Amino acid sequence: MRYLPLIWSALTRKPARAVLTLLSVTVAFTLFGLMIGLNATFDEVAAKARADRIFTNPRFGGNGMPIAVARQIAAIPGVKVVTAVNVILGYVQDPKNQAVVVMVDDNVPKVFGDWGVTEELWDVVRKDRTGIVMSGLQAARWHKKVGDTFTMISKQMKRADGGTTWTFKVLAIGPDFPQNSNGYILGNYDYIDKARPLADQGKIGEADLLANDPATSTELAARIDRTFANSATPLVTITEKLARAGGDFAGLPIKPITRGIALAGMFMVLFLTGNGIAESVRERFAEFATLKTLGFSDRAVTMLVVLEAALPCVIGAALGVVIAAVLARQIPAMMPPGFGLPLPTMSPVVIAWAAASAFIVALLSAALPILRLTRMDIASALSGRT
Amino acid sequence: MLRQIWIVSALNFKSLKSRFWQSMVIVVGLAATVGVMLSMLSVSAGMRTAYQNSGSPDRAIVVSKGVEQEASSAITRAMAPLIAVAPGIAKDKDGKPLADRTLQLGVPVVRANGSKGFTTMRGMAEKGPGVRPELKIVAGRMFQSGKRELIAGVGAQVMFQHMQIGDKVILPDGEWPIIGIYKTGDQLEGQLIGDSETLLTATHKTNYNTMLVRLASPDSLDAFKKAMTTNPALSVDVIRHSDWYNRVASQSTFGLALLGYVVGAVMAIGALFGCLNTMYAAVSTRGREIATLRALGYDALPVAVSVILEAMLLSVTGALIGAGIAWALYDGKLDLFNNVIFYLSVSRAQIALGVIWAAAVALLGGLFPSIRAARLPVVDALRAT
Numbered sequence: 001m002r003y004l005p006l007i008w009s010a011l012t013r014k015p016a017r018a019v020l021t022l023l024s025v026t027v028a029f030t031l032f033g034l035m036i037g038l039n040a041t042f043d044e045v046a047a048k049a050r051a052d053r054i055f056t057n058p059r060f061g062g063n064g065m066p067i068a069v070a071r072q073i074a075a076i077p078g079v080k081v082v083t084a085v086n087v088i089l090g091y092v093q094d095p096k097n098q099a100v101v102v103m104v105d106d107n108v109p110k111v112f113g114d115w116g117v118t119e120e121l122w123d124v125v126r127k128d129r130t131g132i133v134m135s136g137l138q139a140a141r142w143h144k145k146v147g148d149t150f151t152m153i154s155k156q157m158k159r160a161d162g163g164t165t166w167t168f169k170v171l172a173i174g175p176d177f178p179q180n181s182n183g184y185i186l187g188n189y190d191y192i193d194k195a196r197p198l199a200d201q202g203k204i205g206e207a208d209l210l211a212n213d214p215a216t217s218t219e220l221a222a223r224i225d226r227t228f229a230n231s232a233t234p235l236v237t238i239t240e241k242l243a244r245a246g247g248d249f250a251g252l253p254i255k256p257i258t259r260g261i262a263l264a265g266m267f268m269v270l271f272l273t274g275n276g277i278a279e280s281v282r283e284r285f286a287e288f289a290t291l292k293t294l295g296f297s298d299r300a301v302t303m304l305v306v307l308e309a310a311l312p313c314v315i316g317a318a319l320g321v322v323i324a325a326v327l328a329r330q331i332p333a334m335m336p337p338g339f340g341l342p343l344p345t346m347s348p349v350v351i352a353w354a355a356a357s358a359f360i361v362a363l364l365s366a367a368l369p370i371l372r373l374t375r376m377d378i379a380s381a382l383s384g385r386t
Numbered sequence: 387m388l389r390q391i392w393i394v395s396a397l398n399f400k401s402l403k404s405r406f407w408q409s410m411v412i413v414v415g416l417a418a419t420v421g422v423m424l425s426m427l428s429v430s431a432g433m434r435t436a437y438q439n440s441g442s443p444d445r446a447i448v449v450s451k452g453v454e455q456e457a458s459s460a461i462t463r464a465m466a467p468l469i470a471v472a473p474g475i476a477k478d479k480d481g482k483p484l485a486d487r488t489l490q491l492g493v494p495v496v497r498a499n500g501s502k503g504f505t506t507m508r509g510m511a512e513k514g515p516g517v518r519p520e521l522k523i524v525a526g527r528m529f530q531s532g533k534r535e536l537i538a539g540v541g542a543q544v545m546f547q548h549m550q551i552g553d554k555v556i557l558p559d560g561e562w563p564i565i566g567i568y569k570t571g572d573q574l575e576g577q578l579i580g581d582s583e584t585l586l587t588a589t590h591k592t593n594y595n596t597m598l599v600r601l602a603s604p605d606s607l608d609a610f611k612k613a614m615t616t617n618p619a620l621s622v623d624v625i626r627h628s629d630w631y632n633r634v635a636s637q638s639t640f641g642l643a644l645l646g647y648v649v650g651a652v653m654a655i656g657a658l659f660g661c662l663n664t665m666y667a668a669v670s671t672r673g674r675e676i677a678t679l680r681a682l683g684y685d686a687l688p689v690a691v692s693v694i695l696e697a698m699l700l701s702v703t704g705a706l707i708g709a710g711i712a713w714a715l716y717d718g719k720l721d722l723f724n725n726v727i728f729y730l731s732v733s734r735a736q737i738a739l740g741v742i743w744a745a746a747v748a749l750l751g752g753l754f755p756s757i758r759a760a761r762l763p764v765v766d767a768l769r770a771t
Contacts, residue, residue, distance in 0.1 A: 020660075028653075060507075251497070334644070335645075
């Protein structure tokens with residue numbers, strides 16, 4: 001603590017340099033926070049992925065499957081509960097404001113309760129067929145609150161009268177969860193189904209289910225595929241655990257990419273802080289000689305330099321992570337809907353990594369100047385012959 | 387004046403050696419910025435190229451009215467012959483129109499790293515090879531119509547497991563063998579192709595997805611389109627194939643490109659502060675030199691310009707190093723995003739973009755230090771130690 005005035009005076013000697021260094025470090029750590037935060041989210045999603053939750057889709061794409069398939073799956077031994085899922089793709093006012101409403105049935109809280117879709121939340125929609133639950137992110141995106149009307153136009157999901165406008169009542173705002181980065185809007189499957197032309201009725205795009213036993217769920221998924229292999233709608237079924245295990249984003253390996261970017265940012269600031277501290281020490285070489293003459297040990301001088309290097313790094317890292325946390329909230333609004341990149345989370349692990357990186361950058365930056373200082377010849381340094 | 391700028395800048399560059407490590411801050415900053423940005427953009431640029439190569443100005447795609455994806459379009463068996471006889475379609479050597487009834491469906495695949503994904507399987511009818519002359523069989527043979535066999539693209543062969551000749555793909559109607567490997571130079575290389583009619587039966591479908599026709603010449607689109615839109619038996623959209631894929635390319639690469647630019651911009655801001663810092667330091671180191679020049683009668687402007695030029699030289703060097711690294715690491719590598727296979731691309735246009743990006747940082751980062759250099763009070767600076 002008693003070194004603080006010394007360090008402060010060193011930093012304020014060239015205020016422009018101190019401020020610019022701090023700003024640059026802050027920006028680099030903002031990027032670091034976003035990247036490693038993204039990593040943390042992928043880890044969290046993989047860790048929270050359940051082995052007993054199973055997703056099944058039509059194997060060859062196409063226009064969905066009959067809802068009867070979901071009922072048949074529910075009857076397969078080992079299956080606990082099935083929810084039918086059908087997605088309406090559309091837009092609000094202008095085609096560029098794309099929106100997605102996921103229509104599900106009353107079993108949704110049983111299958112996705114741990115994602116925040118609880119019985120109490122769903123109960124509101126159960127009672128009002130035209131109602132929807134919006135997650136906080138989506139509510140913010142469309143500026144909706146409970147009681148508002150949400151109107152969407154869907155070219156691909158037509159109403160029985162040929163209309164393309166779907167109107168919903170916002171009945172509840174639900175919690176967001178990392179598995180669903182864009183947030184969600186959940187509606188009542190029954191509502192769209194009855195409102196569609198007869199030929200389209202009874203079709204769903206996906207069925208999600210829970211298995212009785214997580215240990216045998218992979219086998220169950222394979223059994224579901226086998227059961228429907230020769231039907232009119234063959235299925236492709238996968239457990240959530242397996243689907244999330246790759247840690248990739250639509251095929252892109254997230255970890256090496258995010259780490260590479262974070263590292264590039266750190267490398268950039270390392271040069272900056274390293275130069276800054278080297279210059280600062282060079283300029284004050286005689287001062288350090290004086291300090292040593294006054295009895296400052298090598299350790300004390302080392303401490304001074306390390307702290308001088310560490311201060312902008314640590315403050316910059318802290319600011320950067322805070323800014324990253326704020327920016328992370330803006331990402332869903334920036335990215336095209338359905339892009340699906342999860343939100344970075346500033347978990348304690350991310351903060352720990354940022355702190356560790358800040359110290360490493362500070363130590364590396366300070367290393368060479370410290371070497372020079374410990375080897376300095378006090379007499380010649382004092383006389384300015386360096 | 388130009389002479390003065392030249393002399394001052396040359397003097398300036400000569401002294402760069404003594405400010406080597408300081409200058410490296412700018413070089414490394416921009417190398418990291420441009421390297422990361424171009425690496426990220428190599429994904430969106432490569433994907434865009436793969437899509438754009440798929441479209442051709444002398445082809446037209448016929449889809450049901452209002453759809454934006456081939457998979458959601460439906461062309462009935464009754465509509466197909468009506469479309470094929472329309473004017474404006476090129477004829478092959480036996481006088482038959484080059485119009486292909488196509489199918490598109492997703493097929494689950496296992497990626498090379500073991501994770502699960504999907505790829506596109508296309509159905510192609512007898513005129514398919516004529517409509518897509520770029521399709522070349524590089525191993526094995528072409529599928530025969532009526533037979534349950536498939537050909538796989540060279541990209542699919544690398545990026546997915548079980549895609550060699552002799553491997554089997556599970557389809558609704560049993561297992562289909564892969565009997566040939568093809569090249570197209572576009573995103574079809576990551577896909578599978580089989581016979582439309584056989585696939586239609588196997589997948590219990592009743593409609594084709596689209597009609598792809600070869601136009602007699604790129605100019606005959608209007609005649610063809612007119613025939614399509616005035617026929618009351620058809621409710622279709624006709625789009626030039628290259629336009630169709632330009633739209634698909636923009637839509638599917640927008641998010642990725644945005645991400646690349648955002649990360650590039652954030653890093654550029656970081657590099658900008660570094661650049662400002664270095665150039666301010668450079669101006670103060672060169673204070674006496676600048677003052678001497680000014681005392682000798684040099685104008686303020688050449689001094690200011692020399693500062694910006696120095697920043698430019700360092701930034702652009704950095705940008706080229708970064709671009710070089712990105713190019714060496716990624717250009718031409720096969721990659722996969724959203725079930726599309728393509729070659730990553732760090733093209734000359736991308737590198738030029740990186741250089742412009744760096745020049746912009748240098749301009750901003752050099753501007754204020756250059757103003758300070760120009761305004762340096764000569765007498766004080768000469769006296770300064």
